[in-house]
Amino acid sequence: MSVDNDLYESADTAGSPDPARFTVEWEEWHRDKDARLAAEHGFLAVTGLHWLSAEPQSFPGTPGTWSTGPEGVTVDLDDETELVVDGTAVRGRHLFGVIPERGGVNAVWKDTVIEVAKRGGHDVVRPRHPDHPLRTAFTGTPAYTPDPRWVVTGRYEAFDEPRPTTVGASVEGLRHVYDAPGRIVFRLDGQELSLTAFNGFTPGSLTVLFTDETSGVTTYAANRQLSADSPAPDGAVVLDFNRSTNLPCAYTDFATCPLPPAENRLPVAVEAGERIPRERGPVA
Known part of the structure; x- marks a missing residue:
């Protein structure tokens, strides 16, 4: 050079x-x-990239069913499941609201962090598991x-x-x-x-x-x-x-x-x- x-x-x-x-x-x-x-919950811990729609869906390594619509992202949890969002425990149906472009919210479930984000105009869910082999073998x-x-x-x-x-x-x-x-x-x-x-x-x-x-x-x-x-x-x-x-x-x-x-x-x-x-x- x-x-x-x-x-x-x-x-x-x-x-x-x-x-x-x-x-x-x-x-x-x-x-x-x-x-x-x-x-522990860096990008190498991500185990999936899931695209949300109006139809409720369940995803591997992630509790509840997830959907999105005009009011934003929603998760429906069973009675035994708890997420922690912004330091507050939530059960049942939780509305994350409209996520801004390139924005995101993290929800904690056991040792997993679930990233709820918007990328390219689409709402997505990405679970982050500390024991993901991509991370542990890095x-x-x-x-x-x-x-x-x-x-x-x-x-x-x-x-x-x-x-x-x-x-x-x-x-x-x-x-x-x-x-x-x-x-x-x-x-x-x-x-x-x-x-x-x-x-x-x-x-x-x-x-x-x-x-x-x-x-x-x-x-x-x-x-x-x-x-x-x-x-x-x-x-x-x-x-x-x-x-x-x-x-x-x-x-x-x-x-x-x-x-x-x-x-x-x-x-x-x-x-x-x-x-x-x-x-x-x-x-x-």
């Missing part, structure tokens, strides 16, 4: 970071990321060796107005719509590139979904995700591709992860960040 600095600065204007410290900080970050994924996510060369500083260009952007999903036929506030322009391998950015998980931060020439070879084919801190006052934004992560769909078919916008296919091989999970087969 080469980085052109005629228009863009290196990520560390005071000089290259100490390699040993850089590696230690990356390893701590990666362990923390994998620990959240494999937490040994960590393969990744490239961290290298400071993959830390670049780009320029954030805000759109005049946030652009509603429709993207596909890991579930065939599903669509997600996100507001894109702008794009990040940067250089890799002698090329000026850009990534459409979505709002991040904290105010002002950004998230990009992308694929590149490693996708489907050494990295997960559908997508990877990279978070960035809020741009500086002059628009400078740091992209540390060493921290490119898999989304849950890289590990399990019970995810509804968004796919990158079409323009976020990078024509370079980003040999940094997380690789294909072992759960999906041998890593090249």
